[in-house]
Amino acid sequence: MSVLTAAVVVVGILCVLDLLLSFGIIRRLRAQNEALRDLREKQAATEPDIMAPAGSAISLSDVDAADPVDVSGALVGFFSPNCEPCKERVPQFIEYATGHRGKVIAIAAGDPDEVADMVVRLGEVAEVVVEEMGGPLHTAFGTTGYPAVCLVDGDSTVVASGWEMSALPVPASR
Incomplete structure (x- = not known):
């Protein structure tokens, strides 16, 4: 015992x-x-901010008038096929875009052949623009890296921006 x-x-x-x-x-x-x-x-x-911070006005005066892009009230994302974080953010951007009640614009940075796969994937939910880094949309949004995402209100003013989807407010349900 x-x-x-x-x-x-x-x-x-x-x-x-x-x-x-x-x-x-x-x-x-x-x-x-x-x-x-x-x-x-x-x-x-x-x-430094990866793109124009909240409160910044977006001026598209440099964008070609033959191919105008209206960003007012839009969800905007900048992605590059050579960027590892972009590969993670593209599916998150697509998911976020499906709940967004407005325009969705995705900028694929690079040569058209390089971004072809990205254009197809983003094209399901967004108007896709292909341009090189330093192009008119990059300049208008002050984009300095990838990925970069933002919400723009109806007055072409940035509401929220960042390099992660968590920088944006939760989209309202449809």
Whole structure:
């Protein structure tokens, strides 16, 4: 009987020790999570905007009058076939676009042969424009990298912008 009592005491001590170690690990993970969040916030504050920030007016005076693009009230996305994050964001953009109640414009940056697959995928939900980096739409939106997404209101003013879909507000359900 004393062996059984000793075994129960040992198991109880091991359980308490395991519980204390678990609490220590949880505390460390929370501290690490807070440190990462602080680092991301600091990094976001020091990084330049990837495109025109919220509140910026978009002027399309440089866009060819023969092929006008009306961006008022539109969801706009800039993507490049050579960009790894773009490959992740294109499906997210397509999903977001299906819930958007307005125009959807996607700019595929690069040579027409390079962007052919991207044009087909984005063409399901958006008006697709193919142009090189530094083209008129890139200039109008102040785009400096990929992927870049934004919402533009009816007055051609940027409502929200960023390089992740989470930078945009949740679309209203149809």
